Amino acid sequence: MAAHGDPENAGSGDESAMDTTVVAYPTGHSSFHRQQPRAATSVHPLTLKFKEVVYKVKLSPNGYSSKKKAKTILNGVTGLVCPGEMLAMLGPSGSGKTTLLAALGGRLPGSLSGKITYNGQPFSGAVRRRTGFVAQDDVLYPHLTVRETLVFTALLRLPRTLTAEEKAGHAERVMAELGLAKVAHSVVGGRLLRGISGGERKRVSIGQEMLVNPSLLLLDEPTSGLDSTNAQRIVVTLKRLAGEGGRTVVTTIHQPSSRLYHMFDKVVLLSSKGSPIYYGRASDAVDYFSTIGFSSPLTVNPAELLLDLANGIAPNSKHAAEDGASMEDEQKAVSEELVSSYDRNIAARLKAELCVTSTDPKHNHHHCGNDTDAAAAAAAAALMRKGEQWGSSWWEQFTVLLRRGLKERRHDAFNKLRIFQVLSVATLGGLLWWHTPPSHLQDKTALLFFFSVFWGFYPLYNAVFTFPQERAMLIKERSSGMYRLSTYFLARTAADLPMELCLPTAFVFIIYWMGGLDPHPTTFLLSLLVVLYSVLVAQSLGLAIGAILMDDLKQATTLASVTTLVFLIAGGYYVQQIPPFIVWLKYLSYSFYCYKLLLGVHFHPGDGYECSPGVVCPVTDFPAIRSVGLDGMWLDVCVMGLMLVGYRLVAYLVLRRLQLR
Secondary structure, three states: OHHOHHHHHOOOOOOHHOOOOOOOOOOOOHHHOOOOOOOEEEEEOOOEEEEEEEEEEEEOOOOOOOHHHHHHHEEEEEEEEOOOOOOEEEEOOOOOOOHHHHHHHHOOOHHHHHHHHEOOOOOHHHHHHHEEEOOOOOOOOOOEHHHHHHHHHHHHOOOOOOOHHHHHHHHHHHHHHOOOOHOOEEOOOOOOOOOOOOHHHHHHHHHHHHHOOOOOEEEOOOOOOOOHHHHHHHHHHHHHHHHOOOOEEEEEOOOOOOHHHOOOOOOEEEOOOOOOEEEHHHHHHHHHHHHOOOOOOOOOOOOHHHHHOOOOOOOOOOOOOOOOOOOOHHHHHHHHHHHHHHHHHHHHHHHHHHOOOOOOOOHHHHHHOOOOOOHHHHHHHHHOOOOOOOOOOOHHHHHHHHHHHHHHHHHOOHHHHHHHHHHHHHHHHHHHHOOOOOOOOOHHHHHHHHHHHHHHHHHHHHOOOOOHHHHHHHHHHHOOOOOOHHHHOOOOOOOOHHHHHHHHHHHHHHHHHHHHOOOOHHHHHHHHHHHHHHHHHHHHHHHHHHHHHHOOHEEEEEHHHHHHHHHHHHHOOOOOOHHHHHHHHHOHHHHHHHHHHHHOOOOOOOEEEEOOOOOOEHHHHHHHHHHHOOHHHHHHHHHHHHHHHHHHHHHHHHHHHOOOO
């Protein structure tokens, strides 16, 4: 995609025109004067138009999808936002503000009618990569520092024509621009970890999107949960990014203060039913409602007046219930009059305005009053027709995601509680099986089965939570086109391997020697490899269960519990004579194969044991060994290999289906 080309090495035609556009980052900071690396990407002017947008969902009385009832979320919303402008979408809760924002960002599933264009073009992969989307909830890794968060994002999202050092330099400049330099080395934090403030966390989320110099910046409730001072800082930052950078900024906001309201260029006001009741300049809204009979006798915050009207509450109680009508009837009458006034006074003018703003870049430039020349506008329109392109190669994405995963996961994986759990169980088990004599064959086989059981269940339960906990992050980053799903999947699972393999290794070292098992180095090494192999298979099943039931962790853990219980019973130790009609169940249990392989490592068909005083019997006659057998070991290894690959393939395919839901 031409947007990600190196400006210094740009080609001719449209790509050369792109280099004349405004570069996003101001150079007022001293660091800019010390070093001027190549621009990450230029801001290309983007005119956003949405016309008669309607969105409905089908619901049954119980809230489940059906064909019986349709609820209208958005009802004919129209608007135009030009480069350098900031549009605020106002409305009560449930009015469809977030739904409209998701539709503008190409993130709304289901059926959407109407027309949304970006420089006259429909939504595409190229548009997605030029769009920054900041959700209401900050989806960030809590254990990463601010600098690590932005640098990792830069390494993934900026074009491959830049070196890693140049990408890190862009991250540093974004931190300086957003006032984050002083907390660069502080962890982001979250609900269970104290970190930076809420306003700083919101600026980090904005900074992640600013790294690619988005032409279109969409923000959902960026001031939610912030005090008035931090809220003002966020809006001032957005105003500067729009005005100085030439971006198109659209934000939802619930109840802005008066000083915040006057920073917006345009306002779209939605009623509680999702119908538009005002579109236009923010400074003209109060005058408009005054002309249609809804003037306030007091000097109030314009946003408060607008939100009251959106809820059907007239400022002067003009439609008070003199005839005994209920408040609900009064609000309904006010809402109907506002919608009717919108259709008469605004809708026709707005449609004409959209018609004048044709898909011709020169017309867009003229009508929107953009100070970017027509050549740059033409280049921007050409850009939107180009296909999607990854910002980095597959291997670069994998290495960056792996490094990020190791930094983030080390706090969860190597926590004291998990280490204490494993080491305490290993020590207790070693004491219970302390120096088991070779003649105590029952105890030795029990210890080997304990190996297969514990390391068949423990990693499975940990892996179940892997993808559900990452779901929000995966959707956010994949929606932004940051990386391929395959690189995420492999890097995410590989980041868990150090802890998944270190703990069972320590476990085997402790209990193996305390339990008095065969001290031969080859036997010990093979036993360790079998346990680690079983750990990987169990982890694979846990990943598959977690991916399949990602939306309901309670069901996922329940399924994991039932599965492990069945595998335990069918593992070949507790039930040695399984009825023929259900004997197939044990062949689905990786615990069975792990147990059988461990027996094959420690015993051979020619070995014997003292079955009664003075009588030596072959080990193949011992019930716990006879029930599983000592033959076909390589076949068992292959079956476990198929399980390992098959479970992970299932998890991957499920993630492909769920990635953008």
